[in-house]
Amino acid sequence: MDPAVLTGDGFDSQLAGSADRFADLLHTVFAREGGADGTDTDAADYPASPTIGAWISHARSVLTSADPYSAGPDLRPVVDDLSVDPLTTTTPAALETVELLDAMVRARETPDRATVEALTDTLTWTTDAPEMIRRTALVTVVAGLTGAGMPVAARGAVTRVDPPRISATTAILLAWDNSYGNASPGGLPPVAAARSARDVAVSVLARIRDTPEEIRRTVAGAVVASCPEDGLVRRWAQRL
Numbered sequence: 001m002d003p004a005v006l007t008g009d010g011f012d013s014q015l016a017g018s019a020d021r022f023a024d025l026l027h028t029v030f031a032r033e034g035g036a037d038g039t040d041t042d043a044a045d046y047p048a049s050p051t052i053g054a055w056i057s058h059a060r061s062v063l064t065s066a067d068p069y070s071a072g073p074d075l076r077p078v079v080d081d082l083s084v085d086p087l088t089t090t091t092p093a094a095l096e097t098v099e100l101l102d103a104m105v106r107a108r109e110t111p112d113r114a115t116v117e118a119l120t121d122t123l124t125w126t127t128d129a130p131e132m133i134r135r136t137a138l139v140t141v142v143a144g145l146t147g148a149g150m151p152v153a154a155r156g157a158v159t160r161v162d163p164p165r166i167s168a169t170t171a172i173l174l175a176w177d178n179s180y181g182n183a184s185p186g187g188l189p190p191v192a193a194a195r196s197a198r199d200v201a202v203s204v205l206a207r208i209r210d211t212p213e214e215i216r217r218t219v220a221g222a223v224v225a226s227c228p229e230d231g232l233v234r235r236w237a238q239r240l
Contacts, residue, residue, distance in 0.1 A: 022052060023093035023128075029056055030130035031194075055087045059097055063133060066104035067140045068111035069231030075105045096126035100137050107140055116144040116157075123161040135167045135192060142170050143232055158188060165192040168199035172206045173236075201226060201233045209240060216240050 058078050065072030082088055082098045089095055103122040107115040120141050123134060138161060145154035155174055158166065171191050195203075201223045208219045220237040227233040 020091070022087065023091040025052065026056065026091075026093050026097065027130050029060075030132040051087065055082070055085060055094070058082055059101060062101045062105065063136060065229075066101060066108055067232060068108050068144065069235055070229055071231065072229070075108065079105050092128040093130065096129040097133055100126050100129050100133055104137050104140055107144065111144060113148070116141055120157045120160060123163075131164065131192075132194070134161075134163060135165065135170070138163060139167055139169050139173075139198075139232075142173050146173050146176070147235065155188070163189055165189055167192055168195060169202045169232075172202050176206065176209075176239075197227055198230055198233060201230070202236060205233070205236055205240065 059082060062075050062078050062082070064070075066075055079098070079102050083102065087094060088098050099122055100119075103115075103119040107119050109115075119137060123137055123141070126134065138158065141157050141161075142154045145151070145157060151174065158170065158174070166189050168191050171188065174188065204223050205220060208216050211219075217240075220240050224234050224237050
């Protein structure tokens with residue numbers, strides 16, 4: 001373990017005994033339903049040192065806004081701080097979480113094919129990062145490619161990453177003309193049971209595609225209003 005962790009403020013003696021405890025805490029926090037999309041999961045809900053709590057809070061703040069569609073502050077300083085935080089190297093789960101967040105922020109800073117492909121590459125090897133974070137990152141990949149008119153490339157990216165589960169948003173964006181409930185389009189991983197606010201919103205948008213225009217406009221407006229800071233929801237509502 002890095003000596004700075006042992007001597008820094010907020011030192012957690014239990015963490016020194018087992019870095020796995022920190023990894024378990026990361027998976028617990030980010031496994032909470034909806035937690036990756038900025039709902040009311042809080043690292044303070046779990047016993048840990050102030051240092052660990054701050055690390056998790058910073059990671060969650062980046063994840064909440066780290067896609068090209070959502071407004072928010074400049075995330076680069078936070079990611080750079082996490083990259084040099086001594087806690088980051090104590091466990092593969094933390095290190096790979098920061099690698100994913102960094103790749104997501106790069107895709108937000110420069111939303112083009114190269115950064116999306118780089119994020120896909122990162123997803124192929126960061127298998128120790130919490131699954132919820134990986135699913136959220138994969139949404140960024142799929143939304144970027146399908147939004148650019150490359151649905152085949154989007155599906156290929158999911159195949160490359162080969163996650164155990166995908167989000168409802170990913171499944172719907174891959175086949176925008178259909179809704180799948182708990183089943184994915186043929187040949188793809190199953191849809192995770194957990195639903196974020198974004199998953200619910202995109203599912204509603206998919207269901208109203210073939211309704212009369214007046215209904216579409218009314219419902220889409222309500223959906224966008226329910227996720228005011230989610231640019232992806234707003235963008236897909238505009239496609240109706």
